[in-house]
Each structure stands twice: as structure tokens, then as C-alpha cells.
Amino acid sequence: MSLLKLEKVTKRFGGLVAVNNVSLEISEGERLGIVGPNGSGKTTLFNLISGVHIPDEGRITFRGQDITRFPPYKRAPLGLGRTFQIPRPFASATVRENVAVGAMFGTLGKELSVNECLELADHYLDFMGLRAHADKQAGTLTPVEKKLLEIARALAMKPRLILMDEAMAGMHPKDIDKMVRLIQEVSDRENIAVVAMVEHIMRAVLGLAQRVVVLHQGAKLVDSSTKEALNDPRVVEVYLGHPPEE
Amino acid sequence: MGKRLSTYGPFIPVLALYVIIFLVGKGVQGMWQVMAMLTFYCALGQAFNIFLGMTGYVDFGYVAFLGVGTYGMALSITYLAHQGMTGPAVIIIGFLLALIFPALLSMAVGAVALRLRGAYFAIATIGVNEGFRYLIEGAKIWNGSEGMIFTSELNQVLGRDTASGLSTFWADVYLFIIAALAALVTLHFMRSRIGYALTALREDEDAAKVMGINVTKYKIIAFITSACFAGLVGGTSWALKTPYVFPPEVFEIHYTIEAIIIVLLGGAGTLMGPVIGALIYGLSKYYLSIILPGFQLLIFAPIIIVIIIAFPDGVMGVVKQRLRGTSLARFIE
Ligand SMILES: Nc1ncnc2c1ncn2[C@@H]1O[C@H](COP(=O)(O)OP(=O)(O)O)[C@@H](O)[C@H]1O
Ligand SMILES: [Mg+2]
Numbered sequence: 001m002s003l004l005k006l007e008k009v010t011k012r013f014g015g016l017v018a019v020n021n022v023s024l025e026i027s028e029g030e031r032l033g034i035v036g037p038n039g040s041g042k043t044t045l046f047n048l049i050s051g052v053h054i055p056d057e058g059r060i061t062f063r064g065q066d067i068t069r070f071p072p073y074k075r076a077p078l079g080l081g082r083t084f085q086i087p088r089p090f091a092s093a094t095v096r097e098n099v100a101v102g103a104m105f106g107t108l109g110k111e112l113s114v115n116e117c118l119e120l121a122d123h124y125l126d127f128m129g130l131r132a133h134a135d136k137q138a139g140t141l142t143p144v145e146k147k148l149l150e151i152a153r154a155l156a157m158k159p160r161l162i163l164m165d166e167a168m169a170g171m172h173p174k175d176i177d178k179m180v181r182l183i184q185e186v187s188d189r190e191n192i193a194v195v196a197m198v199e200h201i202m203r204a205v206l207g208l209a210q211r212v213v214v215l216h217q218g219a220k221l222v223d224s225s226t227k228e229a230l231n232d233p234r235v236v237e238v239y240l241g242h243p244p245e246e
Numbered sequence: 247m248g249k250r251l252s253t254y255g256p257f258i259p260v261l262a263l264y265v266i267i268f269l270v271g272k273g274v275q276g277m278w279q280v281m282a283m284l285t286f287y288c289a290l291g292q293a294f295n296i297f298l299g300m301t302g303y304v305d306f307g308y309v310a311f312l313g314v315g316t317y318g319m320a321l322s323i324t325y326l327a328h329q330g331m332t333g334p335a336v337i338i339i340g341f342l343l344a345l346i347f348p349a350l351l352s353m354a355v356g357a358v359a360l361r362l363r364g365a366y367f368a369i370a371t372i373g374v375n376e377g378f379r380y381l382i383e384g385a386k387i388w389n390g391s392e393g394m395i396f397t398s399e400l401n402q403v404l405g406r407d408t409a410s411g412l413s414t415f416w417a418d419v420y421l422f423i424i425a426a427l428a429a430l431v432t433l434h435f436m437r438s439r440i441g442y443a444l445t446a447l448r449e450d451e452d453a454a455k456v457m458g459i460n461v462t463k464y465k466i467i468a469f470i471t472s473a474c475f476a477g478l479v480g481g482t483s484w485a486l487k488t489p490y491v492f493p494p495e496v497f498e499i500h501y502t503i504e505a506i507i508i509v510l511l512g513g514a515g516t517l518m519g520p521v522i523g524a525l526i527y528g529l530s531k532y533y534l535s536i537i538l539p540g541f542q543l544l545i546f547a548p549i550i551i552v553i554i555i556a557f558p559d560g561v562m563g564v565v566k567q568r569l570r571g572t573s574l575a576r577f578i579e
Contacts, residue, residue: 051456088452
């Protein structure tokens with residue numbers, strides 16, 4: 001059974017169809033890359049899955065439950081974590097407190113005490129290499145550290161699926177390699193499915209994703225293994241803007 | 247022990263400040279009324295901080311909760327005295343009403359207005375206070391615009407000596423207790439998931455939602471708690487201390503403004519901030535009115551605006567920042 005299932009999901013903003021009739025399935029522990037140029041509907045698709053927007057048409061099922069109309073705060077405890085395109089830490093809280101919030105309201109939220117959540121936070125800060133910054137205010141971190149913090153915060157939710165919006169945009173290649181390694185490791189170990197979306201197919205996605213979905217003007221253009229997607233002429237067209245030779 | 251200390255350690259300096267204010271009032275000739283005024287501001291700030299400080303939402307109608315709390319106490323004393331009831335039970339029932347009235351009003355207002363975002367919420371609340379006042383006056387509820395005077399009822403319930411002791415001393419002692427309780431509840435919130443949820447939604451409401459936080463629920467918890475303490479402050483300071491209530495006085499918006507200033511000056515969302523804010527605000531207002539009677543506001547307003555702009559995190563915000571990582575940090579919130 002698939003972990004997350006989208007059936008013919010459509011979202012319009014006025015006359016603009018931001019996400020157009022997209023169907024998609026993701027299984028437990030799978031790593032999927034969603035690729036598409038700027039404005040192709042990636043962030044909107046994430047907002048539909050995490051509940052920031054409600055689709056105009058279609059159905060979203062997560063772990064067998066119809067969540068199409070669930071508010072975001074009811075989806076997170078089911079195991080849906082996400083990071084934002086522009087990191088959104090709780091700036092005045094400490095780094096440790098930020099991650100602890102993830103633990104407190106995630107899938108284990110009801111079972112853990114506040115102190116246990118703070119301990120879990122330290123565990124993931126260690127993992128992401130942020131432990132030294134635990135007592136700093138989150139707002140004082142560098143942009144790259146903020147990205148790592150967002151991932152730590154999402155991991156502390158003990159999710160079944162993490163949506164990562166442009167997680168690696170603007171990062172140094174060295175940092176990207178490190179981040180890809182960490183995400184792969186934790187995804188394998190804790191059986192967390194990862195949906196990473198990026199503007200460009202690049203080494204990072206290739207290393208991370210087992211499967212790639214290409215979005216174009218809100219519609220799903222390609223859904224195939226990473227290797228096939230790379231050689232798909234339609235993908236070349238989306239990025240280079242001219243039709244592939246027939 | 248270590249854990250307990252780091253949990254409740256920050257309450258110690260706050261309580262110490264309350265004890266000092268009390269002792270100065272008791273021990274220094276002519277200072278009791280000044281200290282009583284400071285205690286009122288402390289309790290007001292401590293109560294409002296639970297909502298304004300912890301959620302970042304501004305409620306311009308906040309004084310209405312003090313108002314209905316005042317009416318709760320006033321109605322209890324007046325009605326029960328007319329029933330022939332006497333003794334402390336009347337006051338205890340008064341305190342209960344001073345809790346229940348603001349709780350009901352805050353539930354009604356919160357259920358509607360707290361679904362709005364910050365700025366819209368602030369605008370909506372401006373109407374609540376004025377609306378409630380005109381409702382009481384217009385519909386002649388609780389004696390309408392004539393208000394209620396219940397000096398003789400209070401004398402009848404408690405006896406003349408006890409009633410006058412209440413006005414001159416014990417009501418202020420109750421205020422100390424209310425302020426300290428509000429501080430304790432604040433600290434309890436800070437150490438529980440309520441506080442984490444409130445910090446998260448204050449910083450970024452959308453991110454908080456996506457992290458699994460039912461933001462409306464936590465805003466309402468903070469709102470009702472804050473309103474209940476406001477009701478107790480009203481019932482104590484405006485009913486027990488001065489046994490009369492007139493709508494224009496208890497729904498006077500300038501108390502809301504004072505409460506906002508106190509919370510911001512001291513450091514919104516901090517535990518000790520309201521005390522520090524109340525001391526700075528109360529003492530400068532008092533001494534300026536002695537040194538420059540009539541002109542205090544002219545000098546006062548710009549100073550406060552400058553301080554708040556220069557220190558957006560308030561005095562305690564700056565102190566906390568400085569102490570971060572030191573051994574003193576665990577005693578300061
Ligand atoms: N909240 C919104 N209101 C109106 N239009 C929006 C909104 N969010 C996205 N859009 C539009 O939807 C389209 C897809 O945007 P987005 O999902 O952000 O794409 P991507 O993340 O792939 O760059 C764009 O044309 C964008 O302008
Ligand atoms: Mg985007």
C-alpha cells in the first residue's frame with residue numbers, strides 16, 4: 001500500500017491552474033525528486049500535501065486516511081513533516097527549543113514529556129552537526145545552518161514522510177554533499193520517505209532520489225526512475241525551451 | 247533538585263521583587279499607597295503578558311475583562327448582602343464570579359476573533375470593550391450608567407472594621423498574591439508544551455500549523471487564562487478596594503494602553519518583564535506627576551516611545567540575551 005497517494009489533484013489561483021490534475025504515489029521509505037522550473041507548481045503541490053491549501057479537485061490519502069480537507073495541524077501528527085523553501089525557524093527560541101517543538105507536536109507528541117522532547121532534539125542536533133549551536137537563538141544562525149535546523153526539526157517529528165522544498169538551493173556543493181548523505185542515512189535507518197523538490201536536476205537530486213517526477217506548468221510530465229528521466233527528451237525541452245528532435 | 251531549580255528557579259527573583267515591594271510599602275512611612283499602585287501595575291502586566299507577551303496578539307479591549315471581573319465581585323456582594331448572607335463566603339463567591347465572567351467573555355470573543363490574524367484581531371477587539379460598555383449603559387444591565395455603589399453592603403457582609411481593613415490593606419495583599427500566581431502560571435506555561443506552542447505561533451503562525459500545532463486552541467488557552475487573571479485584578483482592585491463601579495471607569499481604554507506599555511517596556515513574553523515594566527512605568531509616572539504636575543504625559547510619552555523602539559525586546563529581553571550561557575541564566579526568564 002502506498003504511503004501517500006494523490007488522485008487527480010488540481011489547484012487554481014483565480015484563472016491560473018497552479019497544479020493541474022496531478023496523480024502521484026509514494027511508498028514507505030521511498031525517495032522521490034520533484035523537478036520543474038520556477039513557477040511549475042512545486043511549492044503549491046507541497047502546500048496541498050501539507051494542508052496549507054485545499055485542492056479544488058481530487059483526493060489526497062496518507063497512510064490510508066483521506067486527508068484532503070484536514071487542516072495542517074492534523075496532518076503533522078500523522079507523520080507528515082516538511083521544510084520550507086526559505087527556512088522559517090522560530091527566531092527568538094533557541095535552536096534546541098525549535099527542534100523540541102517538532103518532537104512535541106509530531107507523531108510521538110502525546111507520548112513524550114517536554115524533557116524527553118528536549119533530549120530527542122539534542123539527538124537530532126548531533127546528527128545534523130548543530131549541537132554546538134543548541135543554546136543560540138535560531139534567528140542568529142547562518143542560512144545554511146537554518147536549513148539544517150529545519151531538517152532536524154522535521155526529523156524530530158518522527159515523520160513517515162518529509163517534504164523538502166528547495167532544501168539545497170543556494171548551498172555550497174560541499175554542504176550539499178553532506179546534506180544528501182545525512183538525509184539518505186536517516187531515511188534508510190528510520191524508513192522515512194523523502195520528497196525533495198528542486199528547480200534543476202542536479203547531482204544532489206540524482207544522488208538522493210530513486211525516482212523523479214517532472215512538473216511542467218502544473219502538470220505531471222514525467223514520472224520515472226531517475227536514470228530514465230535524465231534521458232527523457234521531454235525533460236530537456238522543459239529546461240531548454242525548444243522541442244526535442246522528432 | 248537541579249531539575250526542580252531549573253524549572254522553577256526563575257520564579258525566585260520575581261517573588262523576591264514582590265516581597266521587596268511589599269516590605270517597602272509596609273516599612274517606609276507613606277509608601278503603602280505607592281507600592282499598592284505598583285502592585286496593581288505588576289498584576290495587570292503579569293496577567294496581560296500571558297496573552298500579549300506569549301502570543302504576540304494585541305487585545306485593545308483587554309480592560310473589559312477587568313471590568314466584568316469588577317462587576318462579578320460587585321454583583322456578588324450586592325446580591326448576597328440583600329439575601330442576608332454574611333462572612334467571607336460572599337467574597338469567595340465574588341472571586342468565583344470575577345473568574346467566570348471574564349472566562350465567558352473571553353471564550354465568546356476568542357472563539358470568533360482569535361481566528362483572525364494579528365492586525366485584524368487587534369482591530370476587532372477595539373470594538374469589544376466599547377461595545378460592552380454601551381451594552382451595559384444602553385440596556386441598563388447591572389444598573390446601567392448609574393453604576394453600583396456597595397459600601398454599605400460590604401460593611402454589612404464583613405463588618406465595618408474588616409471592610410475598611412480590606413480597602414486599606416488586604417485588597418492590596420490579594421493583588422500581590424494574584425500577581426505571584428499569574429507569574430507562576432506563566433512559568434508553568436513556559437515549561438510545558440503550551441509555552442512552546444505559543445512561542446512557535448508568535449514567531450511564525452503558518453510554520454507552527456504545519457508543525458502540528460493547533461494554533462487557535464493555544465491562543466484561546468492563553469486568552470482565557472489572561473482574561474481570568476484580569477478579572478481577579480478588577481474584582482480585587484476595583485471592587486474590594488473601592489466598593490463602587492461605574493461603566494466609564496472600568497471600561498476605560500487607557501488601562502489597556504498602560505498594560506501594553508508595561509509588558510513591552512519590561513519584555514514581552516518574559517517572566518520578570520511585567521514586574522520590571524510596572525516598576526519603571528509606575529515609579530516614573532508617580533514621580534513625574536510630583537515634579538511636573540500636569541506635564542507628565544508630555545515628557546513621559548516620548549520617553550516611552552523611544553525606549554520601546556530602542557529596546558524592542560524590552561529590558562528583560564536584553565538581560566536574558568546578556569545572561570545567555572552564564573550560570574545566572576537559569577534564574578531568569
Ligand atoms: N498563494 C498564491 N496565490 C496566487 N498564485 C499563486 C500562489 N502560490 C503560487 N501561485 C502561482 O502558482 C504558480 C506555481 O507556483 P509555485 O507552486 O510556487 O511554483 P514553484 O514552487 O515550482 O516555483 C505560479 O504561477 C505562482 O505565481
Ligand atoms: Mg517553490
